[in-house]
Amino acid sequence: MPTQRITDRFDRVRAEKRAALVTYVMAGDPDLETSYQTLCALRDNGADIIELGAPFTDPMADGPAIQLAGQRSLKAGTKLADVLALAKRFRAEDKETPLILMGYANPVFHMGYAAFAESAADAGIDGTILVDLPPEEDHELREAYEKYGISVIRLATPTTTEKRIAKVAEGASGFLYYVAVAGVTGAGSADPEDIREGVERAQKVSGLPVCVGFGVRTGEQAAAMAGIADGVVVGTAFVDHVRLALESGDTGSIAGRIGGLAKELSTALKGVSS
Amino acid sequence: MNKLNTWAQWPDEKGRFGEFGGRYVAETLMPLILELEEEYRAAKKDPAFAAQMDDFWEHYVGRPSPLYHAERMSEHFGGPKIYFKRDELNHTGSHKINNCLGQVLLALRMGKTRIIAETGAGQHGVATATACARFGLPCTVFMGATDVVRQKPNVFRMKLLGAEIVPVSSGTGTLKDAMNEALRDWVTNVHDTFYVIGTAAGPHPYPEMVRDFQSVIGKEARRQMLEREGRLPDAVMACIGGGSNAIGLFHPFIEDEGVRLIGVEAAGHGIETGEHAAALNGGQPGILHGNKTYLLQTDDGQIIDAHSISAGLDYPGIGPEHAFLRDTGRAEYLTCTDKEALDAFQLCTRLEGIIPALEPAHAIARLGEVCDSLGKDGLLIMNLCGRGDKDIFSVAEHLGMDI
Numbered sequence: 001m002p003t004q005r006i007t008d009r010f011d012r013v014r015a016e017k018r019a020a021l022v023t024y025v026m027a028g029d030p031d032l033e034t035s036y037q038t039l040c041a042l043r044d045n046g047a048d049i050i051e052l053g054a055p056f057t058d059p060m061a062d063g064p065a066i067q068l069a070g071q072r073s074l075k076a077g078t079k080l081a082d083v084l085a086l087a088k089r090f091r092a093e094d095k096e097t098p099l100i101l102m103g104y105a106n107p108v109f110h111m112g113y114a115a116f117a118e119s120a121a122d123a124g125i126d127g128t129i130l131v132d133l134p135p136e137e138d139h140e141l142r143e144a145y146e147k148y149g150i151s152v153i154r155l156a157t158p159t160t161t162e163k164r165i166a167k168v169a170e171g172a173s174g175f176l177y178y179v180a181v182a183g184v185t186g187a188g189s190a191d192p193e194d195i196r197e198g199v200e201r202a203q204k205v206s207g208l209p210v211c212v213g214f215g216v217r218t219g220e221q222a223a224a225m226a227g228i229a230d231g232v233v234v235g236t237a238f239v240d241h242v243r244l245a246l247e248s249g250d251t252g253s254i255a256g257r258i259g260g261l262a263k264e265l266s267t268a269l270k271g272v273s274s
Numbered sequence: 275m276n277k278l279n280t281w282a283q284w285p286d287e288k289g290r291f292g293e294f295g296g297r298y299v300a301e302t303l304m305p306l307i308l309e310l311e312e313e314y315r316a317a318k319k320d321p322a323f324a325a326q327m328d329d330f331w332e333h334y335v336g337r338p339s340p341l342y343h344a345e346r347m348s349e350h351f352g353g354p355k356i357y358f359k360r361d362e363l364n365h366t367g368s369h370k371i372n373n374c375l376g377q378v379l380l381a382l383r384m385g386k387t388r389i390i391a392e393t394g395a396g397q398h399g400v401a402t403a404t405a406c407a408r409f410g411l412p413c414t415v416f417m418g419a420t421d422v423v424r425q426k427p428n429v430f431r432m433k434l435l436g437a438e439i440v441p442v443s444s445g446t447g448t449l450k451d452a453m454n455e456a457l458r459d460w461v462t463n464v465h466d467t468f469y470v471i472g473t474a475a476g477p478h479p480y481p482e483m484v485r486d487f488q489s490v491i492g493k494e495a496r497r498q499m500l501e502r503e504g505r506l507p508d509a510v511m512a513c514i515g516g517g518s519n520a521i522g523l524f525h526p527f528i529e530d531e532g533v534r535l536i537g538v539e540a541a542g543h544g545i546e547t548g549e550h551a552a553a554l555n556g557g558q559p560g561i562l563h564g565n566k567t568y569l570l571q572t573d574d575g576q577i578i579d580a581h582s583i584s585a586g587l588d589y590p591g592i593g594p595e596h597a598f599l600r601d602t603g604r605a606e607y608l609t610c611t612d613k614e615a616l617d618a619f620q621l622c623t624r625l626e627g628i629i630p631a632l633e634p635a636h637a638i639a640r641l642g643e644v645c646d647s648l649g650k651d652g653l654l655i656m657n658l659c660g661r662g663d664k665d666i667f668s669v670a671e672h673l674g675m676d677i
Binding site: 071107111155187 | 453462464560575
């Protein structure tokens, strides 16, 4: 069962007494073949969980870096079915690394929740994060996922009150994604001490591992966050490498650059006990 | 469905109009949306809030707006009496101020100290900047970069009123991108900022709240028509972009099943060309900007840019209550092309001495068919929701005239 893959991964990470490295890249940025190489590079350099971005024309929770990545991917013609095919290709060789599809509700809704759930299960997707589908609106999707064991990964934020965290936890599975700063992706970073209480509350109420993201770019920042969470999510810093490679006209270097950053981050996380 | 308490009971407690509406926002915004709903419920019940609104509507906006018998238009179309609800005479020149005042007063009740808004043509931006100037609140307006260039007079008006204008070049630099950017600002400044949405769309409670504020249009029109003609109209009619002026006119008639509700969407270059803004006639259900509704989208669920000669209708979605009224058949939704709107703009100007905005010109363009269907003794109200001063430059350009 897919959720099992997530559970197994956190068991392993816990046994190694460290935090999980969760990485985000945009599928099809700048093309699907490069994305495939990138996924392999992430896995080979210590990414524990991979979030695969599905592009959307109106990414209202994302900062400029991920907005542009989505536009590059759409320009290259990436469709939701292509993102699923990319996941399937990766899953054919890698049976262990959890794959989370991350994006917005409309493309999934448009495909139909049932049809999407079937294709996602077939592609070896373990969970999804749909940013604009809060707990109030995701029960139809959860029903569609049930028979395949796909997780709905929920978000918690500094604005999530003590009362509300129970609502967020109810029906969540896999892990919780704790958004460290109120804002869009790639904006400012949080002081781990400021969110420690919120993260602990999320862990306690949900009984799930809690991964912290937004504003984490470097090994040093990741190590600092690792002290208070079960996992650390890095996205914009990876996506920036795609842009930098494209700007220097060197598409061939993308997987290498991204692998390099994954190495730096995973090495930094090995030094901290979670 | 039951005969009574059917149409006016929506939205339900989840913010749904049938299957449409809802609260599709990121978790960071959810607590605020829930708080807003609570505050709005309290304000709605508070006689002091209602009294404050009435006072501003009367003395600041100039309400009630007249219900005017457009005799020459009626003659032109061969019979039925056409009445214009003159919301173009409001302060700032359109119906937008009805809603902005309500939301800004609510923001003050909630202790918010900063206002943001999105705007396309600039009418909602000007109305929001006006309300902010009146109450001394800082105001930031997000506007597509191309619209900033096209709508210079409104940009200048907003600046005079003290608003900060943020040109948005992300995405395709249009109204929907301005709305994305406003949502990004809101999520970042959620602690002190109130987002004044300009149309009856977005996450619950916005569609309900904007509808309620705009319903002053229909309440007045209903009362005025009963006074003038001693009976209800056979049809009420309005143009539709997001649909706030239309729902404001429709809603007080919604339980009067003998009254036809007729919306007119912008067909741009024609529905068949794909270059239009008619979400109900040329779109499919989807999820965007906090609600489930009809959207212009590709077969992969990506949002398509809208096109209309009228910047105020140039949006790929529509308020969720209209989606519901369409699917249930309670309201009818027609379309009008850019060219038909231009013709209607000129017709109304010549026959009635009223220069309409290009938005209501879309509704004017469909008066002929609607009048034919009503017969000689028919009675019709059309919402003249904005005046055309802002449009004279683009109309001149389309007509090939120099000014």
